[in-house]
Every structure is written in structure tokens, then in C-alpha cells.
Amino acid sequence: MHTVIIIGGGPAGCEAAYQLASDGIQVHLIEKNNETGGNLNNWYQLFPDRKNAQDLNKRLQEQLNHPGITLHLGMEPSRVEKDGQGRFSVSLSDGSLLEGDALLVATGFKTFDAKRKEEYGYGIYENVVTSVDLENMFRNHAIRTSKGDVPRRIGIIHCVGSRDEKVCNFHCSKLCCITGVKQAIELREMLPESEIFCFYMDMRMFGPGYEEMYREAQEKYNIKFIRGRLSEAAENREHQVQVKVEDTLLGRPLRVTLDLMVLLVGMEASNETQGMARELGVKLAPSGFILPLDPHYGNNLTGEKGVFITGCCSAPMNLTDTLNDARSAAVCITRYLNMK
């Protein structure tokens, strides 16, 4: 019987584990935290159907109750080696050793550290939060300013840490636009009286139902979309945030005072993704994500035989695509093992 070692227990790793195990393959799933789910643990509701993120998380967890899957929680691979027969041995942080016939890297992404965009004031001004912070506020059903007031005017800032040569990220993070639309609608539901603005450059509504959600945000939820990228923000004496943008459709500079500013932080390859790439000698794209062997025929393959990739370690993906990508990786691995 073949054994596969999966590194990373986020949605991609969990789904791939389940698919491989269902095909009769032994799976070791390694997760550094004490629970699976990865970044999904930080989310409240999912687009486009507003499903509770923890429902999906739970379902993925339940799938792991399979006799073929061994879960290694709170563990990190400290060393990975490959022998002449193409077998992998992975030493874990507790000193134990796992062996497998193939390796699946599912180490995912991290969100952009908004402090690096100093001119936006995250960590400096009181009423600047990230989209991740906002999910947490949603979970606690408390959208308040630092003084505890209801924010009357809220601005959602697109492309923070993405499409920005100044922070060395040329890529588009793909999901923040629709996240912004979803969060604007959630804000409107909780704060029917507040003004809500999205400051965007392009609305990248790539998934099924996304464009419709954007339209609904405009028509039904009265969200104002202003085409202009944030240049810089300042704080006034009342701890409001004053933003400088250009309304590019009118061609005029614009100053807006906000009670709360939400930064839609982009996605970068996680430290574990970069670390695994180094350890395994796998190539990175200029974006910092792992470069697949071929963008059409080999998106789960790397230049290293027996090393496979899935999920957001290779590019920003929504959950639909992540789960599909995990299934696709399982198919690639099964075929590889059968040919061995």
C-alpha cells in the first residue's frame, strides 16, 4: 500500500487527505496548529452564499475521521529527505519520522502585514483595521470604533499589499474584491444607518455569483463604490481617519473622513510555503508563490519528482477552487503512485 505525506492541514490539505484516503492510500497529514482549517479559522461567513465558515471547516474535519488518515497536529516538518527510490522521509518537530511515496505541499498563504504599508496607518491610527480583524468583529457582532461608538462612515480599501510594486507584490490577490463586497453587505446589515464606501481600482468579480453580489451591493445595500486607490491616511484629533484618494471617474482629488477604515489585505505565500520550497528545491514564481510545472497541464506538479502542490501555496484561490485543486492533486498523485 502507498503512503502520501501532506504538509499543511488547511482546506486544501484536508480535502486532498480525504480524497487520497478514499482511494485506499495511507495519508499522514501534518498541521502546525492544534486544529486543522488554517486561515479558514479566521473567517466568519463565506462568499458567495454567506455560509458560516465554520460549517465548511467542520465538514472538512469530519472527513478526516477516516481509517486511512493519520493526523499529526501541532507538528512541523523539521527535515525532508528523498532517497534513490523516490521515497520521502519527513522528520517532525517531536523527533518522530514519517515515510511516504509522495509528498503533497499544502502550506498555503498568509495575509499581507498591513503595517508594511505605513502610510495607511495600521497599528498607528486607532480606527484602522484589516479585513481579518473585521471578520473577528463580525463573529463578536460588535462593529465599534476605538471609542466604542457606532461608526457612521466606513471606508473599505482595496488592493492593500497587492498590485503594488512599492511592497514588491506585483500580483492581484484575486479574492479581496469579493471579500470587500461581502464585508460591505455584512456591515450594512448590522449598521443600516452608516455610509459605506469601497475604494477600488478594478472590481474583479471572477466567480459565479460574484458580479451579481456586487450589483446587489450597489442596488440593494446602497454601498458607494469610488474608483480610486488610497494614497495615504491621516488621523484627526477625534481619531477619525482622513483618506486621500482621487475619484478617477470624475478626475478630482477627494478627501473623506472615516470613522472606521478597513484594509482588504492581500495574500502572500506563507513562510512555511517559502520554507518548504527552499527545503525541496522547488521553484518560486516572482510573486513568491510556488511555481507549478505548467499552468495548464501541471498545476499540481513541481519540477521535483514526487513533490506535488495544492491550494494557495501556488496562487491565491477561493475555497471552491482550492477544494477542486485538492481533488485534482489527489488524482495526479494516485496516477503517479500507480505508475511507480
Next chain:
Amino acid sequence: MGDILKRLREDIHFMEGFNSCMNCGVCTAICPAAEFYNYDPRVIVETVQRGDEGEIEELLKSDTIWYCGECMSCKTRCPRCNTPGLVIMGLRKVSQELGYFVHSEKGRQQYALKHVIGESVLKRGYCVTPDLVKPEMHPEQGPVWEWIYEHMDDFYDRVHGNLRKPGAGALRAVDAESMDELHRIFDVTGGTEFLNQIESYSREKAEEEGTDLEEGYFLRTYMENSGNHQ
């Protein structure tokens, strides 16, 4: 490729300042000139990016390119690492080379700069000396300046300026040997030719309008204000 675009591509400021623009408006949002004037650096970069010679020619003949203060705030922010301020420098250069600057009010002020600062540098080695700042031309300097101007020699003696005299001192006369070297620097670097060009294009315009370049035309570059800049 048209002549203007070719000239722009030969300009180091332009090439350094322009990669590609995604029309995000960050430069305009931070630009101090855009706060006061009817001015939008994003639109300028976009116009250059579209590459229509006719449109760019119009830009070179307009007031628009003369509003920028060359503060380079835009350089610090552009997510594509453009510098609209450098693009403007390139556009200004071509406007000066082709004589398009005489078509706009702000552009015509090139002659005032040439006549005052340019000539002053070549004659005296200073951009400006106190005797050139005539109170009637510079009411913004106020009554104190007027008093200093009237008592210039006494005043500068008192503060050891050594105004226009040989020897040491902040306002001393620049000696002949240094002046000679300065002229040669201007000749070799194209500075002299550049100033002559500004002068000859302005002279043509003055003749066309039937005014005297050094009197009527010059004064007009100081006084003219259409009030259409905001």
C-alpha cells in the same frame, strides 16, 4: 513613432519616470498642485501612455504641464513605480525644444525665467541678486524689502554682504575667471543653446503679437492671469 514620442524616449527623466500606468489616481491624490490647480498627473501619464501625438502636442501647448512643482511626492507612492513629476520634466523639455510653450500663459513664463534667472546666472554667476528684486515687480516682498532696496549699499555693508564687490562675502562679485568657466559649462552642456532657444521662440511670439520682447512681452509674463487655472 511620431517626433514628440521619439524625443520623449530620448529624455532620461521621462524614461526613468514612466513604466506603465494603471490609472489608480494615487499620484493625483498626493499631488499638492492638484489641490490648487485644475491639474491631474494621472491624466497626464495616461495621455502619454495612449501615445496619440496630437493629444500630446495639445498637452505641450497647454498650461497643464506647467502647474507641477516638481516636488516628487508622486514618486514615493506610485504602485507601478512611475514618477509623474519626471514625466512632466520630459514633457516640459520637449515643449521648450519645439517652442510649444509660447502657446500658454504659464508656458510663456519660461521667458521671464530665462530673462531674469537665466541671464542673471550668465551675467553675474547668481540666479538672483538683491538689486534685481525690484519692489514694484515684487509687491509680495512688502515694505521692509522696499526700505532695504532703497538703502541697498548701506544695508549690505552693514551685514558684511560685500554686495557686487571683489573679495570675500556671501554676495561678492564673481571673478572673471570663474565667470568664464561658468560660460564654458553652459556651452558644453547645452545650457546656452537652451536659453537661446527659449529667447528666440519668445521673440517670434512677441513679434507676432507686435510687442517688444524685453518690455511688453516680458511684463505680460508677470502680470497676465486669465484666472482659468483652478
